[in-house]
Amino acid sequence: MGAAVTPHVVDSHHHVWDLSVRDQEWITGEALAPIRRDFSLTDLLPEARAAGVTATVLVQTVTVAEETPEFLALAADSDLVAGVVGWTDLTRPDAADALARLRQLPGGQHLVGIRHQVQGEPDPQWLLRPDVRRGLAAVGAAGLAYDLVVLPHQLPACVKAAQDHPELTFVLDHVGKPPVASGAIEPWATAVRMLAGLPNTVCKLSGLVTEAAPKTWTVDGLRPYADTVLEAFGPDRLMFGSDWPVCTLVAPYGEVLDVARQLTGSLSDGERAALFAGTATRVYGLRLSEGS
Template sequence: MNDPLLVDAHHHLWDLSVRDQDWITGPALAPLRRTFTESHLRAEATASGVTATVLVQTVTVADETPEMLLVARDSDLVAGVVGWTDLTAPGVADTLAALRERPGGRHLVGIRHQVQSEPDPEWLLRPDVRRGLRAVAATGLAYDLVILPHQLPAATAAASELPGLTFVLDHAAKPPIASGGLEPWAARLRAFAARPNTVCKLSGLLTEADPRTWTVPDLRPYTDTLLDAFGPHRLMFGSDWPVCTLAASYGRTLATAGELTDALSRTERRAVFGGTAVETYGLETCGLET
């Protein structure tokens, strides 16, 4: 990719000396049980020509978001932060305002919760959650959705009820690539994409495939579905680094996304690999412009 704007709209960082990542369990995830810092990211991203990134939360701990804002403040690579706060708390609006006032607060571009771990498939439709989502919208932030395919209907309903909030679907709702199934994921995804206030990340697909044996043809039916449903101007690349390293290096992850979008025009590719992220997250207000 030879473009002056290349945005990685989804990656993580963590320091195990500061906080455990209790989701990293079992032998399959063992390679992730180490610290990944901004300097580690920088070495990988800049070598691939990435010019800006969006740092995304990993744990439901309030202290993580201010820490990520400091990383963004001190980095000329991390342009935005998708943090966490308790959407169900009565004072969520005040909490969001306070985060905006913290050091690095101008880099806060979105909020995310681990909805995939909620046992209630309609968690997003609970009255207290909807109240929190309205507060996110009022603050001018986006809301990242990390969900599973069976939770897509609730996400679609939430997007319908809150047209003023941009919902960003992480990892395409984790389609069952390893088993080769498209339905009912594809139909549910299309219903979600029919809402004009929805955007999707081209991210996390490598680790939904078999991380040892995946091929580009394995991924193409899912990417083609995303492109058809959202169009390139509502689709954005995210590496999901360092999680992607379970299946591929940073460079190979980016190159695979490029191969999967090789039929797009130059303008369309600029959207997927930069423009959509800048517009969705308002990264120009963080000092990044198209």
């Protein structure tokens, strides 16, 4: 079955960075060398428009407090960025005040979620620490979502965190980073299904090409992982994300979107509309422009 085209697309997950402003310390080694340069909204805009993307969500890259205000300002001046998933230190006792201050900044109305690089935390139970739990409660009280960027072994803690915070919507980035390159599906699949069993969880259909083997990946190789989350979450709790520019290590922007369309080609028009626009719009409370 060919790729079905949706009327308009919301890209729920991309990044930008300027290495002259601050280093991206995670971009190291030969494999990541092609993205060790600046990526701006000016770079993304023509690719997004050509692919039919009408709105995006800009997501944090580093645990630096100054980045989120910068992203909010970018969103305020952009016709493309409809939301920002930022960062603040959730372990601080005044996390609720910090979130309120972000909302008061230029572009603060574009703050739709918070994320922390949990994948880099050595403690697999980091999300369950008392100080983090207090911060997660503050995110929920602020009406924001919480993005989970985790590795498969951290998914059980995600399940417990979502159980303990029913008032907070948890958004699983990159389908929980399954080991696509190896072809293994367990124990990732079982843990993802457990997370999907909770009503306050949604998932981004993003990052699969990034986890695949760069030169040998195929759409069929990605399909078991996409099918797992499609069955577990359903289209109304799935949202497309490009993971640009990280995805460019493996495939250009337009191809990543085309792959997502191929992986969801069996869905109805209404289900595709949810996955490619509706879920992100609803979960993040995006205010889309007239043309979106």
